[in-house]
Amino acid sequence: MSYQEEESTSNITVICRFRPLNNKEKEISHLSCVSFPGPTSVIVSSQDQTPLTFSFDKVFSPNSKQEEIYEYSAKHIIESVMQGFNGTIFAYGQTSSGKTYTMTGDQADPVNMGITPRMITTVFDIIDNASENVEFTVKVSFCEIYMEKISDLLDTSKENLKIRENKNKGVYIADLSETYVTGDFDVHELLRIGSLNRQVGESNMNAKSSRSHSLFSLTITQTNVETFSAKIGKLYLVDLAGSEKVSKTGAVGKRLEEAKTINKSLTTLGQVITCLTDGKSTHIPYRDSKLTRVLQDSLGGNSKTTLIVTCSPSPYNESETIAL
Amino acid sequence: MEFFYSSFQETLEQVDELMGRPADQTKPYEHKYTARELLQNLLNHERIQAQDEPARAAQALIEYILGVNHFETEEITESERHYSKCLNSLLSLPLDYQAKYLNTFQDVLNALGILRCNRGENQKGLEFFFKSQALYEAIKTIQTKDFSHTFHDYLTGSDNFRFIIQGGVNRRKAEQNYTLTLFYMAQAYSKTGEKHKSANYCAETMKRQMISGDYDMKDWAVNCINMAEYYVENNYIAQGIYMLECGLSIIIGKRRKLKSTLNMQIGRAYRSLLELAVEVASQKKNIPPELNEQVLILPMLTAVWKNVEFPTEIEAAKELFKVAHGHFKTALEYFVIDGYVTEHIEMKKDISGLYKGLCYFEKSDARVFAMLNRRLELIENFTKEINKQSYSALWQHLMNEVASIYMDMYELKVFAAEEQKKPKKRLEKHAAANRYALTCIEKQSEMIEFVQKFDMNDDSAKDIMQSSLNLMFGIARLYSKLEDPDRLVRVGYMEKSYRWYEKIKVYLQEAKNGKYPDRISDLNDQLRVCEEMVALMPIRISQVNAEAYD
Numbered sequence: 001m002s003y004q005e006e007e008s009t010s011n012i013t014v015i016c017r018f019r020p021l022n023n024k025e026k027e028i029s030h031l032s033c034v035s036f037p038g039p040t041s042v043i044v045s046s047q048d049q050t051p052l053t054f055s056f057d058k059v060f061s062p063n064s065k066q067e068e069i070y071e072y073s074a075k076h077i078i079e080s081v082m083q084g085f086n087g088t089i090f091a092y093g094q095t096s097s098g099k100t101y102t103m104t105g106d107q108a109d110p111v112n113m114g115i116t117p118r119m120i121t122t123v124f125d126i127i128d129n130a131s132e133n134v135e136f137t138v139k140v141s142f143c144e145i146y147m148e149k150i151s152d153l154l155d156t157s158k159e160n161l162k163i164r165e166n167k168n169k170g171v172y173i174a175d176l177s178e179t180y181v182t183g184d185f186d187v188h189e190l191l192r193i194g195s196l197n198r199q200v201g202e203s204n205m206n207a208k209s210s211r212s213h214s215l216f217s218l219t220i221t222q223t224n225v226e227t228f229s230a231k232i233g234k235l236y237l238v239d240l241a242g243s244e245k246v247s248k249t250g251a252v253g254k255r256l257e258e259a260k261t262i263n264k265s266l267t268t269l270g271q272v273i274t275c276l277t278d279g280k281s282t283h284i285p286y287r288d289s290k291l292t293r294v295l296q297d298s299l300g301g302n303s304k305t306t307l308i309v310t311c312s313p314s315p316y317n318e319s320e321t322i323a324l
Numbered sequence: 325m326e327f328f329y330s331s332f333q334e335t336l337e338q339v340d341e342l343m344g345r346p347a348d349q350t351k352p353y354e355h356k357y358t359a360r361e362l363l364q365n366l367l368n369h370e371r372i373q374a375q376d377e378p379a380r381a382a383q384a385l386i387e388y389i390l391g392v393n394h395f396e397t398e399e400i401t402e403s404e405r406h407y408s409k410c411l412n413s414l415l416s417l418p419l420d421y422q423a424k425y426l427n428t429f430q431d432v433l434n435a436l437g438i439l440r441c442n443r444g445e446n447q448k449g450l451e452f453f454f455k456s457q458a459l460y461e462a463i464k465t466i467q468t469k470d471f472s473h474t475f476h477d478y479l480t481g482s483d484n485f486r487f488i489i490q491g492g493v494n495r496r497k498a499e500q501n502y503t504l505t506l507f508y509m510a511q512a513y514s515k516t517g518e519k520h521k522s523a524n525y526c527a528e529t530m531k532r533q534m535i536s537g538d539y540d541m542k543d544w545a546v547n548c549i550n551m552a553e554y555y556v557e558n559n560y561i562a563q564g565i566y567m568l569e570c571g572l573s574i575i576i577g578k579r580r581k582l583k584s585t586l587n588m589q590i591g592r593a594y595r596s597l598l599e600l601a602v603e604v605a606s607q608k609k610n611i612p613p614e615l616n617e618q619v620l621i622l623p624m625l626t627a628v629w630k631n632v633e634f635p636t637e638i639e640a641a642k643e644l645f646k647v648a649h650g651h652f653k654t655a656l657e658y659f660v661i662d663g664y665v666t667e668h669i670e671m672k673k674d675i676s677g678l679y680k681g682l683c684y685f686e687k688s689d690a691r692v693f694a695m696l697n698r699r700l701e702l703i704e705n706f707t708k709e710i711n712k713q714s715y716s717a718l719w720q721h722l723m724n725e726v727a728s729i730y731m732d733m734y735e736l737k738v739f740a741a742e743e744q745k746k747p748k749k750r751l752e753k754h755a756a757a758n759r760y761a762l763t764c765i766e767k768q769s770e771m772i773e774f775v776q777k778f779d780m781n782d783d784s785a786k787d788i789m790q791s792s793l794n795l796m797f798g799i800a801r802l803y804s805k806l807e808d809p810d811r812l813v814r815v816g817y818m819e820k821s822y823r824w825y826e827k828i829k830v831y832l833q834e835a836k837n838g839k840y841p842d843r844i845s846d847l848n849d850q851l852r853v854c855e856e857m858v859a860l861m862p863i864r865i866s867q868v869n870a871e872a873y874d
Contacts, residue, residue, distance in 0.1 A: 165665035170714025261442045262511050276554040282670045285585045286546045301716045
């Protein structure tokens with residue numbers, strides 16, 4: 001007899017989006033260090049090295065539109081969540097790589113709206129057009145993980161929250177505030193509050209947002225009042241820390257490479273030791289990062305995941321682009 | 325020499341301050357560039373450009389700092405160039421002169437090693453680390469007053485002021501550097517895939533951290549947990565358990581989660597031992613020689629090394645069970661179900677696994693059966709209580725184990741049935757056994773239903789299809805084995821088996837024409853088996869029907 005092996009990183013779509021050169025960069029040079037031979041690859045030319053080619057599930061060039069990105073990378077996820085499955089969208093990119101534009105964009109402008117407002121619109125559109133027999137509840141939570149400590153972005157008095165498990169809920173963050181929402185406006189307002197709170201914390205520390213992950217979650221429960229069947233789907237929007245390698249989160253192992261460089265700090269001895277075993281052991285506390293644990297139910301299995309990597313085409317950012 | 329005690333000293337102190345000064349986010353390397361200029365100017369000074377020994381020593385010292393400077397501004401090629409120049413300058417000095425700058429020597433060898441490894445040239449990198457290691461051994465033998473020095477940081481202005489050009493071996497720094505050398509080697513071997521060597525260096529690093537007292541308690545204890553896992557996986561079971569005891573021995577304060585995790589892992593180590601014992605006995609293998617081998621001892625800790633006994637019969641196995649169970653019980657006091665679902669259930673599974681090991685050595689069928697019931701008590705309810713979607717993998721593992729236990733129960737009862745001489749009694753006993761088989765089938769059906777709901781794509785297709793087929797074949801075969809005194813009932817089972825084979829045949833045919841035919845191994849062979857069974861079953865059924873009229 002056999003059973004399905006625990007899946008770790010199947011079902012992840014990785015897309016890469018390049019933003020256009022901005023005015024300042026155009027003043028310096030109209031040259032971009034990247035070219036796009038096809039829809040799934042990009043060539044990065046470097047000053048003193050041979051050009052490097054990178055492949056993704058899809059590459060979006062500087063003239064790509066917000067709607068295209070949404071249709072390809074996010075729409076199917078939110079539709080799946082409305083079916084009662086889990087989904088996660090990761091955004092990763094250096095500062096000024098166009099990550100905010102891609103994820104948020106101009107919320108009021110139908111052309112320049114980013115992924116998040118589009119998803120929220122889709123959710124409430126589906127709810128509005130659903131059968132009368134189905135009742136929906138939508139809950140929102142927003143938190144930040146910094147130096148392995150979780151804090152609530154909707155209630156700044158809540159810090160160092162613990163990860164717990166419940167037989168029905170699965171993995172959850174204890175005491176994290178969850179707010180019920182009834183429309184787009186509610187959600188946008190909570191996003192705004194959370195983002196503000198995130199920045200407030202930042203002024204106390206140097207560039208914290210570049211080293212912290214933020215997790216925005218939307219939990220949608222639908223109950224059919226005739227059949228009494230219920231479905232719960234959870235959507236996570238994760239803004240990944242800029243200066244940390246994604247692979248360290250444990251969330252996307254196969255697609256992105258493990259840290260290649262020798263780490264000079266003895267604090268990483270733990271990581272080296274963990275590499276000694278073949279990684280098939282049962283869950284052991286202290287091993288996974290907080291981010292990996294929180295997203296446990298949303299990675300693998302029937303969950304859908306997209307990683308969006310935003311990059312700059314300017315030669316000045318070439319080494320960061322390659323490092324990415 | 326005056327120059328070295330004035331301008332040279334002053335400039336390097338300035339450089340040190342600049343290198344450490346935090347910079348604005350918009351100009352992150354501002355101060356490092358300033359430091360660089362100072363260093364370049366110093367290097368070009370005519371006193372430094374001279375060829376006498378102090379000048380060459382000074383060159384080496386400046387080139388080392390330039391190496392660090394370029395490394396910190398991510399100019400790796402330049403960094404390496406400066407480090408190499410430093411090394412050459414040092415090597416050009418007579419040995420007794422070189423000895424004054426042994427710390428810098430160590431630093432530059434470590435740095436060059438890292439650079440090579442980061443370029444993927446791990447063997448070359450390791451060569452530098454070996455040299456650094458040899459250097460450290462040499463430093464340790466230095467006894468004379470000329471070379472030993474007080475324990476101060478190298479370049480900071482402290483109460484005990486030193487002139488940089490004087491050199492001198494800072495023993496504490498030498499020890500710290502050596503710990504780093506070992507750590508880098510652990511990483512290098514990790515990349516070359518030589519896990520065993522990497523493990524040895526990890527262990528050495530941990531030992532040195534303990535000796536120097538320079539460690540974080542929680543990190544070190546967690547490292548014990550992970551090192552122990554490596555040891556147990558490679559059959560160094562006594563070593564693994566010892567590591568975990570070491571972890572426990574250094575904990576100060578409540579630290580309930582940490583202690584509970586360590587206890588849980590000790591329980592698991594003993595479980596692995598029992599499983600190993602079963603494997604050795606059932607497959608007539610040799611006892612692994614690593615079982616009680618000592619590779620790392622930490623005499624400064626209160627943890628005591630204990631050799632492990634390899635059980636070969638039930639009484640020894642029971643002793644092992646008691647010890648393991650004790651550790652699990654301690655851990656379960658903290659890892660309660662509400663809050664720690666995964667840890668709690670995994671440990672219950674571990675205890676079920678301990679019983680499974682005991683069953684192997686237990687000669688009494690009645691006691692084995694009681695243990696199988698105990699295993700069900702431990703884990704069966706969880707399959708109904710946990711959210712299948714949130715705990716997809718765990719649920720499947722549990723169901724699999726539960727189905728397997730029912731199968732074992734069925735086979736035990738069938739064995740007893742087969743011992744009956746009288747055919748009527750035999751069949752009656754078979755019929756009584758069948759309820760276990762039917763429950764097994766029920767669990768397997770539930771699993772198939774769950775797996776079939778999964779989204780079929782490139783990554784999941786193989787697992788979904790293989791699991792489904794294995795389960796379906798299991799059910800089909802099991803139905804065909806069931807006996808009963810009532811022929812009709814027996815025929816009923818055979819018909820069910822026949823239907824399942826038909827189902828599998830359709831499934832295989834659809835898979836063959838579908839998107840992922842290549843994901844099923846031996847698809848055509850399996851199809852053939854089904855077709856044979858579908859052809860054969862009706863014949864068997866009619867034979868059984870015919871017997872009824874004998």
